[in-house]
Amino acid sequence: MKTSIATVSLSGDLSDKLRAIAKAGFDGVEIFENDFLAFDESPREVGRMVRDFGLEISLFQPFRDFEGMPEPLRTRTFDRAERKFDLMQELGTDLVLVCSNVSPAALGGIDRAAADFRELGERAAKRGLRVGYEALAWGRHIHDHRDAWEIVRRADHPNIGLILDSFHTLSRKIEVNSIRSIPKEKIFIVQLADAPLIDMDLLYWSRHFRNMPGEGDLPVTEFTRAVAATGYDGYLSLEIFNDQFRGGNANAIAVDGYRSLIYLGDQVKRAEPDIRLPVPDMPPRVDVKGVAFVEFAASEEEAGELEALIRTFGFRKAARHRTKQVLVYRQGAVNLVINTEREGFASASYLVHGTSAYAFGLLVDDAAATADRARALGAEPFEQAVGPGELKVPAIRGVGGGLIYFLDDKSELAKIWEIEFEPVTDDAPAAPAGLTVIDHVAQTVKYDELLTWLLFYTSLLDTKKTPMVDIIDPAGIVRSQVVENDAGTLRLTLNGAENRNTLAGRFIAETFGSGVQHLAFATDDIFATAAALRANGFKSLPISPNYYDDVEARFGLDAELVERLKAENILYDRDDSGEFFQLYSPTYGEGFFFEIIERRGYRGYGAANAIFRIAALRKYLRPEGLPKD
Numbered sequence: 001m002k003t004s005i006a007t008v009s010l011s012g013d014l015s016d017k018l019r020a021i022a023k024a025g026f027d028g029v030e031i032f033e034n035d036f037l038a039f040d041e042s043p044r045e046v047g048r049m050v051r052d053f054g055l056e057i058s059l060f061q062p063f064r065d066f067e068g069m070p071e072p073l074r075t076r077t078f079d080r081a082e083r084k085f086d087l088m089q090e091l092g093t094d095l096v097l098v099c100s101n102v103s104p105a106a107l108g109g110i111d112r113a114a115a116d117f118r119e120l121g122e123r124a125a126k127r128g129l130r131v132g133y134e135a136l137a138w139g140r141h142i143h144d145h146r147d148a149w150e151i152v153r154r155a156d157h158p159n160i161g162l163i164l165d166s167f168h169t170l171s172r173k174i175e176v177n178s179i180r181s182i183p184k185e186k187i188f189i190v191q192l193a194d195a196p197l198i199d200m201d202l203l204y205w206s207r208h209f210r211n212m213p214g215e216g217d218l219p220v221t222e223f224t225r226a227v228a229a230t231g232y233d234g235y236l237s238l239e240i241f242n243d244q245f246r247g248g249n250a251n252a253i254a255v256d257g258y259r260s261l262i263y264l265g266d267q268v269k270r271a272e273p274d275i276r277l278p279v280p281d282m283p284p285r286v287d288v289k290g291v292a293f294v295e296f297a298a299s300e301e302e303a304g305e306l307e308a309l310i311r312t313f314g315f316r317k318a319a320r321h322r323t324k325q326v327l328v329y330r331q332g333a334v335n336l337v338i339n340t341e342r343e344g345f346a347s348a349s350y351l352v353h354g355t356s357a358y359a360f361g362l363l364v365d366d367a368a369a370t371a372d373r374a375r376a377l378g379a380e381p382f383e384q385a386v387g388p389g390e391l392k393v394p395a396i397r398g399v400g401g402g403l404i405y406f407l408d409d410k411s412e413l414a415k416i417w418e419i420e421f422e423p424v425t426d427d428a429p430a431a432p433a434g435l436t437v438i439d440h441v442a443q444t445v446k447y448d449e450l451l452t453w454l455l456f457y458t459s460l461l462d463t464k465k466t467p468m469v470d471i472i473d474p475a476g477i478v479r480s481q482v483v484e485n486d487a488g489t490l491r492l493t494l495n496g497a498e499n500r501n502t503l504a505g506r507f508i509a510e511t512f513g514s515g516v517q518h519l520a521f522a523t524d525d526i527f528a529t530a531a532a533l534r535a536n537g538f539k540s541l542p543i544s545p546n547y548y549d550d551v552e553a554r555f556g557l558d559a560e561l562v563e564r565l566k567a568e569n570i571l572y573d574r575d576d577s578g579e580f581f582q583l584y585s586p587t588y589g590e591g592f593f594f595e596i597i598e599r600r601g602y603r604g605y606g607a608a609n610a611i612f613r614i615a616a617l618r619k620y621l622r623p624e625g626l627p628k629d
């Protein structure tokens with residue numbers, strides 16, 4: 001599969017962009033004219049730089065307002081084209097993109113446009129160049145790839161072909177299967193971009209909000225399937241106009257782009273097996289059966305505080321690592337691991353971030369295959385020296401440099417708790433509180449990393465992302481998106497913090513980076529759990545009494561239920577899927593907290609309650625200090 005990306009997709013000057021593009025693994029680059037014009041080197045030198053990076057120029061673009069012009073504009077337009085042909089030859093590329101005319105002077109008329117392209121094709125052929133025509137979604141007369149194709153067909157010239165761009169087709173909801181009947185040799189290049197569904201002017205949407213395939217809401221896979229079905233085996237080229245990417249880290253954005261194409265190719269091949277695009281082989285997206293454990297890195301002193309807190313949740317000390325300072329606390333199917341080693345990755349993580357849930361383990365069908373897929377998608381593998389008798393657990397680096405381990409039932413990994421740990425008896429066991437599984441792991445990331453991690457998880461794991469919701473923090477907005485599977489055995493929430501004053505933003509600032517900010521445990525009976533927690537000495541996060549008056553009115557709850565919710569500081573939500581109950585701990589350390597939930601059919605996450613619990617949690621942040629009892 002030949003991969004390419006337009007320079008316009010990345011930040012920096014032309015050489016920064018080329019370096020990032022080459023490093024991420026792309027084969028080609030679209031040179032966007034303005035990136036070249038703003039750069040000081042000659043076209044020959046730029047061409048040499050591109051080749052020195054091991055790249056090929058897949059396309060030079062755009063050439064605007066060409067077809068259907070009246071004289072004398074028409075002659076001028078052809079002269080302009082000849083100048084660009086000179087430039088292309090110096091750069092060392094044979095393909096230019098002409099986008100459909102937006103000029104009020106354009107006359108329209110499909111045969112007039114075809115005649116113009118035939119003449120341009122003659123001129124291009126003299127120099128061994130090719131011209132591709134793209135319908136801009138806002139083109140004056142041509143804004144549909146089917147019409148652009150008709151012009152190319154009528155131009156009937158071997159040096160004139162069609163350029164498809166998923167954004168222009170999908171933003172106008174044009175039937176993608178119309179692509180299947182286009183001869184593959186007439187498709188000169190295919191540009192890909194996704195975008196979030198936002199109802200706005202097409203041009204503005206396109207120029208500011210495009211994102212990588214898989215990061216937005218458009219059916220880019222369906223589009224690419226139709227392209228692949230033609231037998232097309234040329235470049236898949238990202239053309240992403242996005243304000244955030246343009247201001248972001250070029251290396252990180254290029255890595256995301258490359259991952260998005262590999263993932264897209266994989267999906268297309270699985271859905272459309274008879275294609276010519278050579279897509280790398282990799283295991284399918286991974287079915288996650290559950291969160292096997294969450295591991296905290298802590299100092300011994302802070303571990304003591306953490307242990308005291310989780311004991312009030314009814315966790316009991318269950319096992320100790322045979323050689324390391326690592327303890328396992330258990331309840332139901334939940335394993336909480338506390339690592340107080342003074343060496344190795346956990347310790348390094350503690351020194352940078354303070355006490356944190358720096359790692360978690362996912363139970364999958366095949367841990368080795370999962371690691372293979374992760375590697376194929378460009379994830380960073382994690383390896384640490386393995387002691388005698390210890391297992392080599394496949395792992396990758398995740399959010400904030402933390403770790404994701406993979407366990408399975410089919411290899412020795414199934415016995416990890418017996419092989420690496422010895423059982424211990426808890427001297428002061430807390431009464432169990434009915435916690436059953438980890439319902440979700442909530443990670444806080446910087447807002448401009450949110451799409452990166454969404455793509456990371458959805459490309460690797462068999463999951464879906466839910467629409468983005470805005471969470472109102474008294475100090476700003478936090479954008480939240482969920483990655484989950486249908487079975488509900490994996491639920492990850494990602495919160496993107498735009499400023500450092502929000503609870504999420506403070507967490508990132510104080511812990512020096514993104515990471516797990518809260519863990520939610522499930523119970524089948526929130527009231528019984530709340531009573532057990534209280535008996536164990538747990539103090540739940542106090543919720544404003546005003547909240548309960550509102551909940552009563554909003555949902556028409558009976559007064560007795562509302563009294564019980566209020567007495568236990570339980571938040572309530574309800575939608576078509578069912579009822580939801582949430583109970584929070586105060587923040588621990590630098591803004592970390594726990595949540596306990598009961599779902600009665602409900603599939604959401606209580607977004608409507610977020611504002612209330614954030615307001616309550618904020619009271620516990622330093623420097624205000626802990627509230628007095």
Ligand SMILES: O=C(O)c1ccc(O)c(O)c1
Pocket residue numbers: 061062097099134136165191206207239
């Ligand atoms: O926004 C534009 O003008 C523009 C230019 C060239 C393209 O290939 C494109 O998709 C959009």
Ligand SMILES: [Mg+2]
Pocket residue numbers: 134165191239
């Ligand atoms: Mg385009």
